[in-house]
Amino acid sequence: xxxxxxxxxxxxxxxxxxxxxxxxxxxxxxxxxxxxxxxxxxxxxxxxxxxxxxxxxxxxxxxxxxxxxxxxxxxxxxxxxxxxxxxxxxxxxxxxxxxxxxxxxxxxxxxxxxxxxxxxxxxxxxxxxxxxxxxxxxxxxxxxxxxxxxxxxxxxxxxxxxxxxxxxxxxxxxxxxxxxxxxxxxxxxxxxxxxxxxxxxxxxxxxxxxxxxxxxxxxxxxxxxxxxxxxxxxxxxxxxxxxxxxxxxxxxxxxxxxxxxxxxxxxxxxxxxxxxxxxxxxxxxxxxxxxxxxxxxxxxxxxxxxxxxxxxxxxxxxxxxxxxxxxxxxxxxxxxxxxxxxxxxxxxxxxxxxxxxxxxxxxxxxxxxxxxxxxxxxxxxxxxxxxxxxxxxxxxxxxxxxxxxxxxxxxxxxxxx
Amino acid sequence: xxxxxxxxxxxxxxxxxxxxxxxxxxxxxxxxxxxxxxxxxxxxxxxxxxxxxxxxxxxxxxxxxxxxxxxxxxxxxxxxxxxxxxxxxxxxxxxxxxxxxxxxxxxxxxxxxxxxxxxxxxxxxxxxxxxxxxxxxxxxxxxxxxxxxxxxxxxxxxxxxxxxxxxxxxxxxxxxxxxxxxxxxxxxxxxxxxxxxxxxxxxxxxxxxxxxxxxxxxxxxxxxxxxxxxxxxxxxxxxxxxxxxx
Ligand SMILES: Nc1ncnc2c1ncn2[C@@H]1O[C@H](COP(=O)(O)OP(=O)(O)O)[C@@H](O)[C@H]1O
Ligand SMILES: [Mg+2]
Numbered sequence: 001x002x003x004x005x006x007x008x009x010x011x012x013x014x015x016x017x018x019x020x021x022x023x024x025x026x027x028x029x030x031x032x033x034x035x036x037x038x039x040x041x042x043x044x045x046x047x048x049x050x051x052x053x054x055x056x057x058x059x060x061x062x063x064x065x066x067x068x069x070x071x072x073x074x075x076x077x078x079x080x081x082x083x084x085x086x087x088x089x090x091x092x093x094x095x096x097x098x099x100x101x102x103x104x105x106x107x108x109x110x111x112x113x114x115x116x117x118x119x120x121x122x123x124x125x126x127x128x129x130x131x132x133x134x135x136x137x138x139x140x141x142x143x144x145x146x147x148x149x150x151x152x153x154x155x156x157x158x159x160x161x162x163x164x165x166x167x168x169x170x171x172x173x174x175x176x177x178x179x180x181x182x183x184x185x186x187x188x189x190x191x192x193x194x195x196x197x198x199x200x201x202x203x204x205x206x207x208x209x210x211x212x213x214x215x216x217x218x219x220x221x222x223x224x225x226x227x228x229x230x231x232x233x234x235x236x237x238x239x240x241x242x243x244x245x246x247x248x249x250x251x252x253x254x255x256x257x258x259x260x261x262x263x264x265x266x267x268x269x270x271x272x273x274x275x276x277x278x279x280x281x282x283x284x285x286x287x288x289x290x291x292x293x294x295x296x297x298x299x300x301x302x303x304x305x306x307x308x309x310x311x312x313x314x315x316x317x318x319x320x321x322x323x324x325x326x327x328x329x330x331x332x333x334x335x336x337x338x339x340x341x342x343x344x345x346x347x348x349x350x351x352x353x354x355x356x357x358x359x360x361x362x363x364x365x366x367x368x369x370x371x372x373x374x375x376x377x378x379x380x381x382x383x384x385x386x387x388x389x390x391x392x393x394x395x396x397x398x399x400x401x402x403x404x405x406x407x408x409x410x411x412x413x414x415x416x417x
Numbered sequence: 418x419x420x421x422x423x424x425x426x427x428x429x430x431x432x433x434x435x436x437x438x439x440x441x442x443x444x445x446x447x448x449x450x451x452x453x454x455x456x457x458x459x460x461x462x463x464x465x466x467x468x469x470x471x472x473x474x475x476x477x478x479x480x481x482x483x484x485x486x487x488x489x490x491x492x493x494x495x496x497x498x499x500x501x502x503x504x505x506x507x508x509x510x511x512x513x514x515x516x517x518x519x520x521x522x523x524x525x526x527x528x529x530x531x532x533x534x535x536x537x538x539x540x541x542x543x544x545x546x547x548x549x550x551x552x553x554x555x556x557x558x559x560x561x562x563x564x565x566x567x568x569x570x571x572x573x574x575x576x577x578x579x580x581x582x583x584x585x586x587x588x589x590x591x592x593x594x595x596x597x598x599x600x601x602x603x604x605x606x607x608x609x610x611x612x613x614x615x616x617x618x619x620x621x622x623x624x625x626x627x628x629x630x631x632x633x634x635x636x637x638x639x640x641x642x643x644x645x646x647x648x649x650x651x652x653x654x655x656x657x658x659x660x661x662x663x
Contacts, residue, residue, distance in 0.1 A: 004550060004557065008539075015538040319536045325495055326548040326596070327523020329516055408495040408522075412534060 005339040012340060013347075016312075023308055024348045027388055030301040031352025034294070034384050036359050039374045044191045045264045050128040051195055055228045056093075057127070058235060058260035059194055060086060061220035062270060064278045065247075066254045072278070074270075076100060077258055078217030079203070079210040085245055086221045086260075091230065091237045096123035096222045099206065101197045104175045108160055115156060115174055116190075118197035119206045125151075127224045128195050135168040135183030138202055142182075146204035150179035153187045155371070156198045174199055187371035194222055194263070196371075215248060215256065223260055235260050298387065305388075306395035313337065313399040314414070320403045321411030330404035334397055341396035342389060349385040356381075441504065442604060442636045443469040443492050448501035450487050461487040462498070463659040471603075474630045474637045476647040479656030485640045486531075486608050488656070492638060493528045493606045494518055506603075523551050527597030529607040531640075533589045535581040541568070541592050542577040548600040567595040571625060587618035594625060605629070607639040611646065623649060 013020045047054035063077040082097045089095060099119040106113045125137035130151075138149045150172060157164045160172055164184065171178050179201055188196045203210065208218070225234045238260040247253045257278065261269055265281040272282025313320075320333055328336075353376075360374040403411055450462040461484040469475055469492075477485050490496045491503060494510060503510040505521060513521065527548070535544050545564040549555055568574050571591040581589055590610060597605055607626065611619030623646050629635050639650065647653045655663045 008543075011540075011543070012538050318534060319538075321495075322534050322536060323547065323551075324519070325493065325522060325528050325534075326600070327519050327551040329519040329551075332551060407497060409490045410496075412495075412530075 002339065005336050006343060008336065009340040009343045013344060019308060019312060020344070023305060023344055024351060026301045026304050026308075027345060027348025027392075028351035028355055030298060031349060031381070031384050031388065032355035032359060033297070035352070035356035035376065035381060036363075038377045038380045039356070039360055042377055043189065043372060043374055045267065048189070048192070049186065050130045050188055051192060051263070052129040053127070053224065054263060056225045056231065058223045058225070058231060058238075058262055059220060059266045060223065060238070060258055060260050061194070061266055063215055063256060063258045065215065065256045066278075067252055068254045069252070073216070074273070074278070075216040076218050076220060078212070078214045079208070079219045080213055080217070081215060081245060081258070082219055082221045083210070085241045086223070086238070089223070089234070089237050089241060091225070091234045092223045093226045094123045094127050094224045096127050096224075097121055097203065097219055098124050098194075098222065099203070100193075100218050100220065104199075106160070106172070106174045113159055115160075115198040116196070117174055117199045117201065119203045120200050121203050124200075124222065127222055130188075131186040133164070133184050133186065135181065138182050143202040143204050147202060148177065148179045148205055149182040149202065150174070151183040151185060151200040152181055153185050153198055153371075155187050157181075157184050172199065174201075177205065179205075189371045189373065191372065194220060213248075215245075221260075231262070298384075302387075302391045305391055309341065309392065309395035310399050313396065313403065317403050317406075317411045317414035320400070321406075321408045321414070324404070324408040324411060328404075330401070333404040334401050337396050337400035338393060341392040345385070345389045345392040349381075349388060352384075353381060440471050440507075441468045442471040442473070442506060443467075443638070444504040445488075445491070446502045446504075448488075448491060448503070449499045450484070450491065450496075451499045460659055462491075465501070465659075465661055467654065467661060469636060469638055472630075472634045472636055473652065474627070474650045475639070475652045475654060476650040477638065477640045477654045477656060478642070478644070478647050479662075483656045484659045485656055489606050489608050489638065489640055492604075493526050494522050495528070519551070523548060523600060525603050527600060527602035527605045529590075529593050529597050529605065529610045531609040531612050533581070533593045533613075535589060535592055535596075537581050539580075540577065541573065541579050541581070541584070544581065544592055545595045545599050547596060552600065563601075564595070564599050567599040568592075570598060570629075571595045587614050587621070590614060590618075590622060591625075594622065598629065601633070602635070604636045604638070607637065609640050609642065612642060619643065619646070 051057065060082065061076055062074055063081065065073040067073070079097060087095045087097065098121065101116040101118040103114045104117040106115045122138065122140040122143050130137070133154060137151055138147065142149050152160070152167070152172060154164055157167045161167045161170060167181050167184060170181050172181055190196050223234060223238070225231045242258050245256060247256060259269065259281070261281055265283055268283050268286040269278070269281040272285050275285055276282045323333060357376060360376065364372055364374050406414070445465055445467045448462055448465040449460070452459040452461055465488065477488065479485055487496070491498055494505070505525065510518070536547070542561070542564055545567055546560045549560040549563055565574065565577065568577060571594050573588060573591050573595065576584065576588065581592065584592065590613070594610070605626070610626070611622050614622065626637055626639065627649065630637050641647050654661060
């Protein structure tokens with residue numbers, strides 16, 4: 001019976017090409033966009049190379065000062081603040097301080113090469129999970145001594161030296177300073193703001209005066225807790241430590257805050273600040289907003305699907321009448337439409353998956369986002385497919401059920417054939 | 418003589434009981450059908466008493482709107498009367514569950530509609546197979562064979578893969594007849610089967626029904642406007658304004 005239902009479903013879909021196309025397109029396109037957006041989201045905030053221990057990490061990257069006149073200042077903190085108040089925390093397993101990355105000119109012969117440069121300490125290499133294809137990271141001693149050593153990524157090796165082989169020990173000139181290459185790592189996607197760079201060098205080689213006493217700077221702290229369960233304890237100690245940071249200008253400044261946030265929370269804190277006024281990380285707003293947007297995005301195609309399905313079944317009421325007249329039970333009719341709808345949605349789902357895969361491949365290959373690698377999220381795919389099947393079934397089977405309860409004569413008349 | 422019809426309650430294709438002539442196949446008692454629309458109430462059938470015997474070929478005549486189609490759909494269990502009882506093969510229809518009703522429609526009755534009511538999305542063969550699809554335990558192969566046999570009877574063996582839209586009116590009606598025959602029902606109900614066809618086509622269809630009646634002893638009730646066709650049947654019932662007049 002199932003086989004003949006499937007055969008019938010296939011025939012009906014082929015016979016009604018326009019309807020099939022609209023339905024399939026709606027389902028596939030919605031799923032595709034959803035999957036691509038989720039992949040982009042996951043790419044930015046999921047636990048990926050080299051931040052594979054993301055579940056234990058928190059980030060302190062924006063310092064907010066509230067002024068008495070109601071103004072706000074929001075900048076990356078200084079090295080001084082992070083070094084004095086964050087590095088000294090006792091709960092974390094490790095604390096790393098690094099600069100933000102900046103495009104820095106470098107020259108290969110006459111050709112200018114913009115390299116993203118980041119200054120880091122030695123703990124950075126222990127917290128992050130870099131894949132070294134050659135050499136090794138620089139160490140505490142290198143940072144203390146201000147050694148001119150660098151870790152570069154593979155693309156830089158290729159572009160600067162023309163080869164990836166044997167670049168360890170060679171010299172790279174960035175910002176008119178010579179560094180000896182100590183290690184080569186796999187490329188890091190540019191969306192990983194806290195770890196990404198082309199060239200990483202010791203903090204101590206920075207032209208900045210690191211010890212200058214000020215609030216604002218160009219640095220971030222990456223804090224690794226001993227375990228995921230320990231993150232709240234780290235955050236609690238962090239909050240306490242921040243209370244000890246003196247306000248440099250108490251006459252005009254009301255308070256300052258700096259938080260150790262999970263990656264998603266630190267992004268949300270900035271994104272949601274117009275709504276939260278920095279009073280919270282804004283996740284309690286961000287999640288409902290994202291869910292709302294997703295729902296809004298899904299609701300139109302879903303309504304469209306429902307609409308198409310309902311009118312399609314109304315159109316086929318005479319078919320339902322005929323089938324009843326020749327001995328179909330209500331159950332048989334409902335299962336026929338059930339199979340048809342599930343079949344259609346599954347085809348749409350597979351098409352959506354293929355479309356999403358192709359789109360992600362294209363984005364990954366386009367270098368639109370440097371070194372991006374996107375992954376399909378199967379959990380979201382399953383959920384989205386489930387939702388689609390739900391709407392498909394509901395919109396297809398409910399009217400079929402109503403129709404199948406009619407007397408055959410009424411069903412035959414309903415379509416006015 | 419009151420016949421004992423204990424075996425005929427079983428819903429089978431068996432023709433063991435078909436030899437019992439003059440036993441009621443369809444019996445309508447005090448049938449009333451009232452259509453209720455917003456403001457108007459139409460009495461389509463008014464206290465109709467009618468018995469069709471096993472193996473009879475009966476035609477029903479009467480002016481348009483007198484209730485012929487209504488009567489036929491009640492006989493075919495496609496609708497319920499407002500009051501009165503319908504007995505098929507000795508058993509009152511009200512005693513059937515939905516499932517049993519479906520089974521009776523499937524096994525005992527083949528309906529031929531005036532407007533064909535073929536499923537346009539299905540090929541000729543699939544249309545004819547339709548009643549067999551709902552027959553428990555029948556495999557695809559047997560369905561196909563039976564459908565092909567029915568199509569051969571109506572002379573459409575060469576059109577099995579066509580779709581209804583690719584056929585002429587007469588051909589469509591023959592597909593509809595093949596569909597009604599495919600399940601080898603004991604009763605065929607035909608609502609103006611020649612009404613939409615020219616006279617040559619009409620003759621052919623009539624011949625088909627007569628042959629069927631002769632060879633398979635099928636009980637046939639046919640609504641028609643055509644006096645000459647009606648006269649070829651065993652009994653003519655005339656209706657006027659919801660009541661039987663002769
Ligand atoms: N679904 C319906 N709703 C309301 N009135 C109907 C309906 N079907 C038939 N009628 C009315 O019932 C009467 C009998 O109709 P019908 O049985 O189709 O007549 P016939 O087949 O003899 O032309 C007509 O007056 C018709 O208008
Ligand atoms: Mg009529």
